[in-house]
Amino acid sequence: MDWKQALQESGIWLAQAYAITLVASALAVWFLARRTVWGRQFWALSSDYFSPRRSWRPLLGIALILLLTLAAVRLQILFSNWYNALYSSLQALDSQAFWLAMWLFAVLATVHVLRSLFDVYIQQAFILHWREWLNEKLLQSWLHKQVYYRSQYLEHPVDNPDQRIQQDITSFAETSMSLFMGTVNALVSTVAFTLILWSLSGPLDILGITVPRAMVFVVFLYVLVATVLAVLIGRPLISLNFQNERYTADYRYALVRVREYGESIAFYAGEKIEHLLLNTRFALVIRNAWHIVFRTLKLMGFNFAVSQTAVVFPMLLQASRFFSQQITLGDLMQTMQAFDRLQDNLSFFRNAYDAFASYRATLTRLHGFTLAAQDAENLPRPQILQENRLALQDLTVRHPDGQNLASQLNLSLAPAESLLIRGPSGSGKTTLLRAIAGLWPYSEGTIIRPEHVLFLSQKPYLPLGSLRSALHYPSLPALSDSSNSNDDAAAAVLRDVHLAHLIPRLDEAADWSRILSLGEQQRLAFGRLLLAQPQAAFLDEASSALDEGLQDAMYTLVRQRLPQAWLISVGHRNTLLSHHGQQLLLDGRGGWQLEDISLSLKD
Ligand SMILES: Nc1ncnc2c1ncn2[C@@H]1O[C@H](COP(=O)(O)OP(=O)(O)OP(=O)(O)O)[C@@H](O)[C@H]1O
Numbered sequence: 001m002d003w004k005q006a007l008q009e010s011g012i013w014l015a016q017a018y019a020i021t022l023v024a025s026a027l028a029v030w031f032l033a034r035r036t037v038w039g040r041q042f043w044a045l046s047s048d049y050f051s052p053r054r055s056w057r058p059l060l061g062i063a064l065i066l067l068l069t070l071a072a073v074r075l076q077i078l079f080s081n082w083y084n085a086l087y088s089s090l091q092a093l094d095s096q097a098f099w100l101a102m103w104l105f106a107v108l109a110t111v112h113v114l115r116s117l118f119d120v121y122i123q124q125a126f127i128l129h130w131r132e133w134l135n136e137k138l139l140q141s142w143l144h145k146q147v148y149y150r151s152q153y154l155e156h157p158v159d160n161p162d163q164r165i166q167q168d169i170t171s172f173a174e175t176s177m178s179l180f181m182g183t184v185n186a187l188v189s190t191v192a193f194t195l196i197l198w199s200l201s202g203p204l205d206i207l208g209i210t211v212p213r214a215m216v217f218v219v220f221l222y223v224l225v226a227t228v229l230a231v232l233i234g235r236p237l238i239s240l241n242f243q244n245e246r247y248t249a250d251y252r253y254a255l256v257r258v259r260e261y262g263e264s265i266a267f268y269a270g271e272k273i274e275h276l277l278l279n280t281r282f283a284l285v286i287r288n289a290w291h292i293v294f295r296t297l298k299l300m301g302f303n304f305a306v307s308q309t310a311v312v313f314p315m316l317l318q319a320s321r322f323f324s325q326q327i328t329l330g331d332l333m334q335t336m337q338a339f340d341r342l343q344d345n346l347s348f349f350r351n352a353y354d355a356f357a358s359y360r361a362t363l364t365r366l367h368g369f370t371l372a373a374q375d376a377e378n379l380p381r382p383q384i385l386q387e388n389r390l391a392l393q394d395l396t397v398r399h400p401d402g403q404n405l406a407s408q409l410n411l412s413l414a415p416a417e418s419l420l421i422r423g424p425s426g427s428g429k430t431t432l433l434r435a436i437a438g439l440w441p442y443s444e445g446t447i448i449r450p451e452h453v454l455f456l457s458q459k460p461y462l463p464l465g466s467l468r469s470a471l472h473y474p475s476l477p478a479l480s481d482s483s484n485s486n487d488d489a490a491a492a493v494l495r496d497v498h499l500a501h502l503i504p505r506l507d508e509a510a511d512w513s514r515i516l517s518l519g520e521q522q523r524l525a526f527g528r529l530l531l532a533q534p535q536a537a538f539l540d541e542a543s544s545a546l547d548e549g550l551q552d553a554m555y556t557l558v559r560q561r562l563p564q565a566w567l568i569s570v571g572h573r574n575t576l577l578s579h580h581g582q583q584l585l586l587d588g589r590g591g592w593q594l595e596d597i598s599l600s601l602k603d
Contacts, residue, residue, distance in 0.1 A: 530562075
């Protein structure tokens, strides 16, 4: 190689290789996205990200990373020629050529280090941006139209969505990048080193036939056979990796539940049964892990055998030409190095099989997640019209098994009217509220309700954070609220709902659902109602943990502060009757009855 021309030649090489690689990559992506299952899954997940209509940046990023990858291959070629120059100078005892080789090395090594660092930075930046986008996409589809809740009603609910959003996105972005760039590197490098090896290899007699350039054919045949065998040995790893993700996530979820329900479990002294349950789940993880270990051992053993056998191959094939002085020591060493590189590059797919197996598992999981989110979004829901009135028209609510809980329900409430829903346990009272909220898929009919409504459940939800944010939930506390906590609206409300002792702690961040008693949490929820001022309030046994005096106080307060609001409660207690104008009785078999409470109280 003429080192004076190296820069110019490298420029031309890069330009040619870049043009070919860009076209070939585009065609390959197009083909894979149409013809393979995993290609289609990839496309469904990421085509929007790479769409130039959204932004050019991802495509430009990929183009830059491709260029850096090709530069890496070019450097490998230069290093290969450098090897030849070095050993040739040693064999010829040419000290001038030797020192030139040393200077060349300094230049090549510097470029190599700088290129590698820049490459790492660009790839990492690209992956982080991609992850951000994917995370947002999945979060949006998960939180859209209550998919996080309604997906439980799918025939095949999505398992461990949290893991898919958090972990799978990361490995998807990272492995996509490493597999794609690894493939490009391996392919381009294969072509380049095949050319080098071609020029260095000589004929070989096999069974009396002289094969020209034998080494090139031998290495290709060798790796081809090895790859086919490796794919056969490694194939079960795909499903094993898939199971591994699932079992570990299930186990983690069970552990989280112990923490979540720690108090109940502790009261029951349920450690033994929890331990048993955790062990059962963990046993699945370990059993699967053993399968992975054995399968990986087989694949690794095979890969080791293949790589080790390949070490002496080029020596054996070139030795006679070296001793008959047809080639120099530099040629021999470059042959070994080129053979090794070629073997390495061709083996990329064999060695990457493991990574590809878990990549496909990740793709399947992410794709399954987006499909489930779409299905959950399309689950049936009753028609909800937002008007300034409250009425149910021909509303039928069913049990998941098809049995009617309420059939053809028709009612209309005038402003400021209140309704108490009653019926035996399991008759569908909560489910009726779910249907009115648009959550219950097994319902049909029309619901007319105002825009601003608030549903309070028996066990109030308190978000992580300060008491103030819990009180304002699901709105954000106004900024002006956070100062001067003694005379702001939140403090006044706390006083109203008999929680004045919590005013000094309004801005304390804590896990309030563990600290406050159920009765305190229910009063906090009433406070939420006073702050939110909804046009209609739905209370599902929202005062069940309060004594009758406090319950009376809360309902009177709500009526005073929200005089025009519709008030719909679910509850068993007779003491609730006096706070409502009408009652709806459900029998749990589809039958219902609407009564005027003032009349029935007289009875
Ligand atoms: N997610 C679900 N999957 C399957 N069945 C459900 C689901 N949610 C509720 N159900 C069933 O629907 C029926 C009505 O339940 P719902 O909670 O509405 O009763 P309820 O009248 O509010 O009872 P309670 O007075 O005990 O609170 C019950 O048989 C219940 O098992």
